[in-house]
Amino acid sequence: MIDPVSRPDRPMWDDGVQPQTINELIQARIDGRLSRRDLVRRAAQIGIAAPVIGVMLHATSDDAFGAPNPGRPSGATARFQETVPADKATAPEGAPQTGGTLSIGTNEEPDTLNPYVTQLVTSSDILAGVMSRLLKYDSTQQLQPDLATGYEIAEDGLTYTFNLRGGVKFHNGDPFTPQDVIDTWKMIMNPDFGAFSQLGWEKIKDITSPDGERLVITTTEVFAPFLSYVGSDYISPAKELAKGPEKFKQEFGRAPVGSGPMKLVEWTAKQQVTLEKFPEYFGGPAKLDKIILRILPDDNTQLVQLRTGEIQMVGGAGALGATRVDEALGIENITVLEHATLGWSHLDLKHIDFLRETKVRQALDFATPTQQIIDKLLKGRAVISVADQAPGSWAFNPDIQPRPFDTKQAEALLDEVGLVKGSDGVRERDGKKFEMELWGIAGSTEAQQIIQVIAQSWNGIGIKTSPQFQDVSTIWGPEGYQFTDKMTACLYSWFNSNDPDDMFYWHSSQIPDSPTGTGGNLPAYFHEYNFQAQIDDLTSRAVKTTDQEERKQLYFQIQQLLHDEVPVIFMYWGKSFPAIAKNIGGFWPSAFNRLLWNVQDWYLTQ
């Protein structure tokens, strides 16, 4: 959303771009120099699209709901708080109490709680507190012991040996044994079961246990992300797995049996999921007695319930988006935390026509006001990205600087490759005009605003840009933009996993062979990248070694190559904003694990 507060010391847009006028218009409306009708008329004259006008009106309306204005306190309780970085566990003042119930609001109902077939983040949020894995990621992206107390990788990189924790019990009373891991592997690989991900598991040749305390996994090839997939996947009890693929899929999905700190006691459809502490948890019983996840599909309702105290937390899949944060900051008993995510928002550039030329893609990057979008539309609640590895992860290359927003350089680059403006102001070469479609996901105001701003900037340098919006199923289906022969860009996010492996995005093996084909390298559908051989070589070498230092150097090179070649325009890393009552302690959310990952440490103060 556009910030209605004028900041004369910080110009909103660099010169050469229209939106400077947007700011002036808004200020004029706030000062009362302009009526609403005038605002609409003038905005339309300078070519601002309807959705943006809507936002301007909203931003300038006197009674914009729930938008606390720092300069104008609207009541005795209105206070301006700041978000708090989630860099450690929360530790409120006051004595921790034992027991208690915590209600958490989430925006979607789990589809199924079977960890191998769920497609929703909410399910993983819950499963993180109900089930255990061999190893788990903490909030600094370090692997920590869980069912395994330690592990060793053999010299050849093919054999993994895990030391298993003794005395672990599942919620059904069964002890944890190596057989549980073996049967979990067999279920995931069973075609009748149809697990959603076999990644890592399909590299396993055999699993044995020489003494019942150690687990030896041999693999068919060196695969660096192995631990991050297999090591941190959930282990189910053998007795449940023995029910067979169909029954296991159906029954376990409604009543999962894990060995985590919380066990599932009730799930009422579309209403709530109730968890209770498991007194025999191997890490000691949880401090809270009960966790209730209330399903609240409307985010306004979530904010209302935070206000009334009916829920004390929104987090995980239900955490606030950047545009709702201000409303939550106005609630007195609520703290809004913030942490980075592994989702990178970008514009992919279909590798076709002019877009096959590196200089053209660089020009588009120069002409995209990414930092301004982050500062103004997203109110600074995102981190600019230069390539595909998250800041803070070990594979992130800190030496790459983002291209500045500089339309003069953009125009110079386009002139240089012979794309010059015709009589209608649109650039062309050999009779072919530079016309682009700019796609976004329908229904997201954020995406709409961003796309309008970029379209305006690109139009300004002589690239005729027309925005298009569609729902996700359409965009990713066979009728999607990727498979038309027009020049297009599309705004969306990829979400990385804990391992930096990025073959899925760039490798030639990941180019779909048809509109229904699989793979993430969509821009290269018509033509391989002009640096395809290089990126193929680097990305595949980087998963063929388990030496982290060697991998790091390879990922540094990959990021530099991506920055130079601009196969997509890197925009920003999204942030997540869990909001919690001020008396919740031990809560430490991050992008590297799911909501209930350390639920055994959570407590309430008196």
Place this chain on the structure above:
Amino acid sequence: MLRYVIRRLLGAIPLLVGVSVLSFVFMQLAPGGPDALFARNARMSPEQIANIRHNMGLDRPMHEQLLVWLGNLLQGDLGISYTQYRPVTTVIWDVFPNTVILITAGLLLSLVVSLVFGVLAARRQYGFFDNVTSFVSYFGLAMPVFWFGLMLQLLFAVKLGWLPSANMHSIGEDGFWDLLKHLALPAFTIAIGSIAGWSRYVRSSTLEVLGQDYVRTARAKGLREQRVVWGHVLKNALIPFVTVVSIDIPLYLTGAVLTETVYAWPGMGRLFFDSLAVRDYPVLMGTLVLGAVLIVLGNLVADILYGLLDPRIKY
């Protein structure tokens, strides 16, 4: 009468088959599909996706899928949900009663309120009460559900603290009183549109009946005004009203989607909407067919009511 009901019910069967076929075809025509996102999932291999498509039956031709579905339907089997991996009948049955509660409460509320308001407004045409109800009606008609719902939440849950803001029960409670408290706001929200429309309708049809000769006769023979209005006028004014109500019942089913979302009411509207987003065809088909059944039944009830209200109508 019984014969008529049976004939109508049998006649509904081809209708329902037609509805199923149309819904099925339209669903298939929509771009994307239940597997559209799989292809862009970094963790799924092409073989796995082919295998999942096979398990779902998506690799068969469309007409075959439709025939299998219809065949199963006749045996009362609605299939297995693509995303929840349990029988669609169970998935729907989990939430169906909740929607019935919400819709029934909304219907009763708007019937009572619109009858009372409509008749009272008609009795003093252009009087103070009439003007007030017209104003309120237009307000009610113009209001978007999600906004109105939010305003009610802010007033009754946040400011006054009288009612819970959403959900069907408070945590750890399942009593009737608790349900009523949670039901009040959503029932009113879902009813507000039809209260507005229907009370205008009752008003005009009452005005029409008030001018009839038999009303003058009733008054002339010395009946009390109460008796004239609520006994003679209302009964006759109701006949066209029943038609309007039966036509509007499907609107309640669609209105339930928004109301249930705003109030986190665990009903069928939300089930439908959630399933639509992920193209869970079996659940979508199940809810559509159930919706069609409800509409057919609603119309049947309306037809039976005509007979009760007007002795001249015989089946």
